[in-house]
Amino acid sequence: MSGTVWFVGAGPGDPDLITVKGRDLVARAGAILYAGSLVSAAALSWAAPDCVVADSKDMTLEQMSDWLIAHASRCDTVVRLQTGDPGLYGALIELVQPLDAAGVPVQVVPGVSSAMASAAAAVESLTLPEVTQTMIFTRVEGRTPMPDGESLEELAAHHCTLCIFLSITLMGKVTASLRAAGWSEDAPIVVVHKASWPGEEKIVRGTLATIQALCREAKIVSQSMIIASPTLGARHWTTLAKSKLYDASFTHRFRRASVPSAALVADPHASSMKELP
Known part of the structure; x- marks a missing residue:
């Protein structure tokens, strides 16, 4: 009989950002293999205390x-502790295949991605109504x-996030690459x-024209998320398109509209029209 190997996302760095399920698995594990560089x-x-680490x-x-x-x-519970989420830029499938071949059961516990933690640290939204509703997680070609x-x-x-x-x-x-895709020199970059790493987090804000020099000045050369998005800086915009879901004129199954919609005010005879988000 074999124990189960759990691939657990440790989150972006702050140990408090591991999930409750992940923390409980760490607590009951007989053996833990962790990615110490990350x-x-x-x-x-x-x-x-007796866990093999x-x-x-x-x-x-x-x-x-x-x-x-x-x-x-020899252990009922073995944990492979990975940075962020195991399914993003981790060797999940490469490690699962030999475990499958050996008949070892596998489970995966998701974790908070550094993309989400970076947006949270900078107090930025990665999507905004009428600005962009799409995010792309990617990387630049290097050795891979x-x-x-x-x-x-x-x-x-696509000019999205x-x-x-x-x-x-x-x-x-x-x-x-951003310039070649038509992004302007003043496009915001974070x-x-x-x-989320206590005492080690750094946030650098700039534009397409300035961000490389600012990162060099800050001596940032590893473990960093680059966010380019038309939503960046929206916290300080004077005008902002609001979500229709929370609009007082929008009816959904949990709340009736409390004021007429702009469409109904413009055409009072259109009372049977259905409002959509």
């Missing part, structure tokens, strides 16, 4: 899968090539280094 060691504070930062993929299989043979049709320039042509992972050392490529 996951705060504070996330291990809930582990039992190993850091995977100097392991190969084969060594990691062998470690998980070996400990699953991008699939056809997924270059940053092609994706940036871009959360760009694993690319802070390639900021020149990022800015060049870079968040170590989002």
Whole structure:
């Protein structure tokens, strides 16, 4: 009989941002393999005193899968603790396949992504009514090539929110791709280094024209989220399109409209029209 290997998202850095389910699994695990180069060691504070803990930062993929299989043979619960969410830019499937082949049960617990933590740290919304309703999670091509049709320039042509992972050392490529996609020099960019990490978080705000120099000045060279979006800075806009869902003239199954909609005021005979969000 084999124990279960749980792939747990540790969240972006602040140990309090691990899910309750993830924390409970850490507490009952007999063995934990954590990504020490990215996951705060504070996330291990809930582990039992007799839990076997190993850091995977100097392991190969084969060594990691062998470690998980070996400990699953003697522990009911084994945790692979990964940064952010296991399904985003993690070796989830690469590790699951050898576990499947060995007959080891696998479960996944999602975690808070650094994209969400970065937006929260900067008090920014990644979507806004009538501005953009679309987010793209992507990266710039480095040693790992991008699939056809997924270059940053092609994706940036949508002019929606871009959360760009694993690319802070390639900021020149990022800015060049945005320019090629038609983004203006004054387009706002936010870079968040170590989002939510206590005492280590840095937020740099700039524009397409200035962000590379600002990041260099701040000595930001690792673990950073780049956000390019037409929504950035909306907190300080003087005019803002509001959500129709919360409009006093909008009826839905939990609330009746308390004032007439603009359409009904313009055409009082259109009382049978259905209002849509």
